[in-house]
Amino acid sequence: MSMKYSRQREMILNNLCSRTDHPTADELYIDLKESLPNLSLGTLYRNLALLSDNGTILKFHCGNSDRFDGNNNLHYHLICENCNRLYDIDHAPLTNLNTMFAEDYKGKINSHLLVFYGICEDCNCSV
């Protein structure tokens, strides 16, 4: 079951990679509709699942829905407790966290997720 090319998948990935706002599926859908008027939501969800499963993109659960990041390099995020948006935080990568924690653990550690919670710069000014 190797992957076949599809114009839809390419445009979904292009759209996601060209923006830095970590959209939800719905926000992506609204934007993609302009260039792909009969894109199906099912197609979007299926491709977002494919792309995050194979590590091309990242998926974060924020509030009550998922947000996606086209930048899969190691970096960190803040979820704003006011607007529920997801932001990049600029900081040097923490190394060895997985191995540090794996030392005393009898299972396997594959990866970790470090997310900060707080108030984003925008909300911090306007509140």
Next chain:
Amino acid sequence: MSMKYSRQREMILNNLCSRTDHPTADELYIDLKESLPNLSLGTLYRNLALLSDNGTILKFHCGNSDRFDGNNNLHYHLICENCNRLYDIDHAPLTNLNTMFAEDYKGKINSHLLVFYGICEDCNCSV
């Protein structure tokens, strides 16, 4: 709108604190039904939201549902990618993460969530 006592909330919290398996709302519900036969799911969800909002318990999104932890002391977790359960990981607390990351950030950082992904000890043996 101060909080009034309720027997239901007390028993929900007692049940959650007496176990270490980080149950979902549904798993809690099944167990609580034995001592509170006409507990309503809505009541359970409402109280889990109250208790996690005020910091008494912790809430984690795992797979497609939330899991709860009655131990709100700083400690870390692993989500098993095989069984989707949530486990404690024994490790000394990382301090200063919030302040480290807040240095160059113009918003506010209140807290962080560090979750590891991998295979739990049980699944690691049986696969």
Next chain:
DNA sequence: TATAATAACAGTAACGATTATCGTTATTGT
């Protein structure tokens, strides 16, 4: 370059965890 196999699609129905509503009950301060 036809053809066969099948991944992917659009459209739509279904699912399931969670939330909201509403009339009733229990707690709490006066």
Next chain:
DNA sequence: ACAATAACGATAATCGTTACTGTTATTATA
């Protein structure tokens, strides 16, 4: 006691996501 209201049980509604179905597009092979 009593009044105010938080919390309850029951149930309907919400909404993000997934599954289904018949059709279309891609890709490897003849």
